[in-house]
Amino acid sequence: MLRRSVPLIAPLLFVVLGAAGPFEGCDEGGTSDDPRPLPRDDGGACFFDEDCVAVGCEALRCLAGACVQVAPIRDADGDGHAPPPCGTDCDDRLVTVSPDATEVCDLVDQDCDGTIDEDAAPTAIRFDLTTLDPTMSATSWDDQVIVSDAEFTSRGLRTRRLSLDGTLGTVEPLFDTEREPIAIDAAPAEGGAWFVIALEPASVLDPATLVLVELERAEEGVVTAAGAPVTRDVESVTALVAITIDGVPYVAWDAEDTSRFVWTPAWAAPVRVADGLVAGIGALDLASDGTNVAVPSGTGEVTFLAATDGTVVGTVTPDGELSPGRPLASDEGHVWVLVRDAFDHSVQPITASGTSPVTTLPTGGGSVHLGIDRTPDGLVITRGDTSSVRAWVLDAAMPSMIRRTFGADEISGTGRAIVSVDVASTSQGTAIVTNFGAAGSSLAVLACGAGS
Secondary structure, eight states, rough: HHHHHHGGGHHHHHHHHHOOOOTTSSSSOOOOOOOOOOOOOSBOOSSSSSGOOOOSSSSEEEEEEEEEESSSSTTTSSSSSSOTTTTOOOOOTTTTTTTTTTOOOOOOTTOSSSSSSTTTOOOOEEEOOOOOOOTEEEEEETTEEEEEEEESSSTEEEEEOOTOOOOOOEEEEEEEEEOOOOEEEEEETTTTEEEEEEEOOOOOSSEEEEEEEEEEEEEGGGEOOOOOOOOESSSSSHHHHHHEEEEEEEEEEOOSSOOOEEEOTTSSSOEEOTTTTTTTOOOOOOOOOEEEEEEEETEEEEEETTTTOOOEEEEOOOSSBEEEEEEEEEEEEEEEEEEEESEEEEEEEEEEEEEOOOOOOOOOOOOOEEEEEEETEEEEEEOSSSEEEEEEEEEESSTTEEEEEHHHHHHTOOOOOOOOEEEHHHHHHTEEEEGGGOEEEEEEESSTTTTT
16 A cells, blocks of 8 residues: 555645745745745735735635635724724724723723723722832823832932833932932922932931932933932921922921921022921921912911012911811912811912911811822812821812712722822823832822813
């Protein structure tokens, strides 16, 4: 039997190979290490679907050795829409993304109209982060958040960009120093951000140092230094906060003797707004009405300073003691302030010349970490106890109207000791970064029209 079958091998090989063209990968011009036959001619013959190259928007298959049109458009995910230039399906890999899809709150443009999450039901999207820096500060970076990171490298202080999908970027510049940071705060600026850093004295006989660093967004959001840092030696610093007015940084800090100061590089010297004789200055914060800087100068008063030269233009007593945490928020023409009331806490707009009626805040949450921030969504109120944070979005025109309530599981999770809470208003949503120090941190994005 073997002898009879041997003569048939050569004709059989001729039939098989003769029906095909050259083999890809078998000669010097081949591009594949795994040879496969190419079509014998270009008259529509094929061996594989990828041999069929559409000349229009049709979908082709290789059937019985010929390219055959199986659909009028190419539609890889089967949702009835083709990708550009044949259609407007912005992701032909996902059947849930097409011009007919319904927006879902997930930071994805489901309906391919170029706008993310519009008209989607509001929610908070939370991500756990791996930062381990108790001094970490966060602020907006256009469509992202930028955070300081003092623990990532021994060369000094760095930043990391944080996307609203919870992705932490690699380390980028901030400030080279061998000295330990006492506190860091950041504020957004046009096209970037300002970071203010308080460094420990180099020795017991040396002063502390304030460092103001301006960072700019380069291509694709890359962090670059906008110029040389501005430094100023001060007697001592225990805590600090920063804001920007028209792109100019302002910083307030407390000294060890409980004095409180406000300063910007354009002023000749820091302005003392409270001295060590004050029995408790209260919460440390800064805000602006667009013209003046507002700073708590006691447990129950706020002082307004002219942004141009630091002169006092008014001292106002709100309708209650200032709440702990970050009780001030900037707005055009006035400042929002959180105060204690007979039942819990209230929010009140104030100016350099007086106050307006208060609005009682919703109860619940904690009273250790309170904060108020003005964002495009409205007034964002954060309230935390020692291990969890909740949030509310109020209508800025009518603060008694609660637009949305977010529970602790949506904002911070529970069970970890909270070091600080930062709110950053980005072009894609409001971000709340809760810092747990050595236990990491979390990002909550109040997306999808939280203020609608």
